[in-house]
Amino acid sequence: xxxxxxxxxxxxxxxxxxxxxxxxxxxxxxxxxxxxxxxxxxxxxxxxxxxxxxxxxxxxxxxxxxxxxxxxxxxxxxxxxxxxxxxxxxxxxxxxxxxxxxxxxxxxxxxxxxxx
Amino acid sequence: xxxxxxxxxxxxxxxxxxxxxxxxxxxxxxxxxxxxxxxxxxxxxxxxxxxxxxxxxxxxxxxxxxxxxxxxxxxxxxxxxxxxxxxxxxxxxxxxxxxxxxxxxxxxxxxxxxxxxxxxxxxxxxxxxxxxxxxxxxxxxxxxxxxxxxxxxxxxxxxxxxxxxxxxxxxxxxxxxxxxxxxxxxxxxxxxxxxxxxxxxxxxxxxxxxxxxxxxxxxxxxxxxxxxxxxxxxxxxxxxxxxxxxxxxxxxxxxxxxxxxxxxxxxxxxxxxxxxxxxxxxxxxxxxxxxxxxxxxxxxxxxxxxxxxxxxxxxxxx
Numbered sequence: 001x002x003x004x005x006x007x008x009x010x011x012x013x014x015x016x017x018x019x020x021x022x023x024x025x026x027x028x029x030x031x032x033x034x035x036x037x038x039x040x041x042x043x044x045x046x047x048x049x050x051x052x053x054x055x056x057x058x059x060x061x062x063x064x065x066x067x068x069x070x071x072x073x074x075x076x077x078x079x080x081x082x083x084x085x086x087x088x089x090x091x092x093x094x095x096x097x098x099x100x101x102x103x104x105x106x107x108x109x110x111x112x113x114x115x116x
Numbered sequence: 117x118x119x120x121x122x123x124x125x126x127x128x129x130x131x132x133x134x135x136x137x138x139x140x141x142x143x144x145x146x147x148x149x150x151x152x153x154x155x156x157x158x159x160x161x162x163x164x165x166x167x168x169x170x171x172x173x174x175x176x177x178x179x180x181x182x183x184x185x186x187x188x189x190x191x192x193x194x195x196x197x198x199x200x201x202x203x204x205x206x207x208x209x210x211x212x213x214x215x216x217x218x219x220x221x222x223x224x225x226x227x228x229x230x231x232x233x234x235x236x237x238x239x240x241x242x243x244x245x246x247x248x249x250x251x252x253x254x255x256x257x258x259x260x261x262x263x264x265x266x267x268x269x270x271x272x273x274x275x276x277x278x279x280x281x282x283x284x285x286x287x288x289x290x291x292x293x294x295x296x297x298x299x300x301x302x303x304x305x306x307x308x309x310x311x312x313x314x315x316x317x318x319x320x321x322x323x324x325x326x327x328x329x330x331x332x333x334x335x336x337x338x339x340x341x342x343x344x345x346x347x348x349x350x351x352x353x354x355x356x357x358x359x360x361x362x363x364x365x366x367x368x369x370x371x372x373x374x375x376x377x378x379x380x381x382x383x384x385x386x387x388x389x390x391x392x393x394x395x396x397x398x399x400x401x402x403x404x405x406x407x408x409x410x411x412x413x414x415x416x417x418x419x420x421x422x423x424x425x426x427x428x429x430x431x432x433x434x
Contacts, residue, residue, distance in 0.1 A: 024146035025153070043147050044166035047139065048173070070145035 006088045009041055010049050014058065014077065014085040021062040021076035024050075050075060058084050120151055123159045130171030191301030193376055195247070195259075196311025198294035202240035203312075204319050205287065210234045232269035233284065236262045236291060244312075247303055255303065259295040266292055290380070297376075 006014075009031065016022060016030035028041045041049075053059040058081030062074040077085070117125075124147045128140055147163070210229045239262045246255035266288040 024142065025149035028146070028150065029153075042163055042166035043143060043150065044163070044168075044170035046146070047143055048170045051174075064142065070148055071141040072145050072149075073139075073142040 006084065008035075009039060009045060010053065011085070011088055011092075012039055012041075013046070013049055013053065014081060014088070017059065017075060017077040017081070018085060021074040023072040023074050027075070053081065056084075057081070118157075120157060120159055121148060123164065124148075124167070127159075127164045127167040128171060130168050130175060132175050135174055188301035188304065189307065190376070191298050192304045192307035193311050193373065194294040194297035195243070195303045196308045197315050197376065198259075198291055198298060199240055199244050199308065199312040200315035200319060201287070201291060201294070202237040203316055205233060205284075206237040206241075209284070210237060232265075232272070233288065235265050235269065236288060239265060240291070240295075243298075244308070247305055247308060250305075252302065256299045259298055262295045263292050 012031040012034055013027055015034060016027050022030065024043065024046060028043070028046060031039050031041050050059060054061070057078055059075050060078050062076040064071060064073045066072070121144060124144055125140070128136060128143060131140075151157070151159075210231065210233055239258045243255045243258040246252070246258060270285055270288065
């Protein structure tokens with residue numbers, strides 16, 4: 001999996017796992033929280049992304065448990081996953097910096113309406 | 117089991133069995149966690165649709181790698197067969213200077229060629245050259261271009277009848293199918309040429325046989341209708357070849373051969389019917405193919421059993 005293939009839901013899953021292992025529904029809630037409720041992961045999408053990330057070696061299973069008769073599987077970030085997340089975060093930061101720099105140039109040139 | 121859980125489990129049936137065995141309970145747990153947290157007792161349509169789409173995708177993905185070998189063989193086979201047919205058409209029917217009889221007036225010809233079919237033949241040759249050079253994308257482009265060129269060659273002659281001779285529509289349609297199939301997978305140069313040479317030689321052999329037998333007076337069928345019926349030999353030959361390969365466990369070859377044989381059978385029957393619309397042609401050509409298909413299918417089923425026995429675990433000796 002290349003950096004360019006990391007889409008927002010995948011990025012949010014990786015980010016949600018950055019501070020420790022989590023189960024499926026916890027990942028859905030955390031992704032919604034991080035994106036300010038903009039990204040509402042569906043369960044099918046979540047497990048498809050987890051399958052891909054597991055195959056890519058970015059995520060691994062961290063054990064199953066049964067709570068109130070329901071099965072839960074925990075996932076955790078691998079070292080490769082942490083590198084992937086760091087690289088993607090750096091790429092997004094760099095893109096954001098570039099965008100802001102160009103916007104500043106645009107506003108400095110005058111005659112252009114401000115974002116506000 | 118609640119109706120909600122039952123609905124989700126039904127939606128998960130679209131996933132491959134192996135995936136379900138490993139993940140179904142965990143996914144159901146997540147779905148029920150989400151439903152409980154949001155206070156729902158009915159499934160969300162979007163959630164069920166998402167499971168269906170991802171399940172189908174996972175099933176196709178699981179099938180893909182197993183199918184890839186067969187698909188690539190089929191592509192090589194179609195390319196080889198199409199190339200052989202293009203060569204046969206080029207020299208056998210399109211290149212007029214080699215014809216012993218004067219069939220057409222110069223006004224009906226495209227230079228020294230009988231019709232615009234030659235453009236399709238040349239595109240096939242270009243595709244072969246690109247494949248040799250390892251330029252698969254260009255080869256695919258050349259083959260895909262044969263489709264609009266074939267259609268235009270046929271349509272233009274309807275609009276302007278004196279433009280050139282009517283191209284053989286059924287043969288061009290068959291070449292279009294072969295071109296499309298050849299673009300489905302990665303063509304192996306060696307396989308493509310082996311198939312092209314085998315098909316070209318077999319084509320020459322069958323043609324010689326047909327012409328030889330055409331001189332033999334047959335009291336039961338004195339006209340040439342049976343020559344057309346002989347077109348049905350081709351797919352029958354492919355299907356019988358598929359049987360042989362199946363028993364040698366070369367399944368990546370036998371299955372594509374069977375598929376190509378059946379497609380070819382359809383075109384042979386249509387051609388036969390177009391040229392001699394009588395029951396005899398259809399019975400002989402379609403009958404030969406149907407027999408081949410039945411025996412081929414039986415051989416495939418037997419072959420599967422044969423292979424299972426071959427890989428059965430050996431008894432422990434310790």
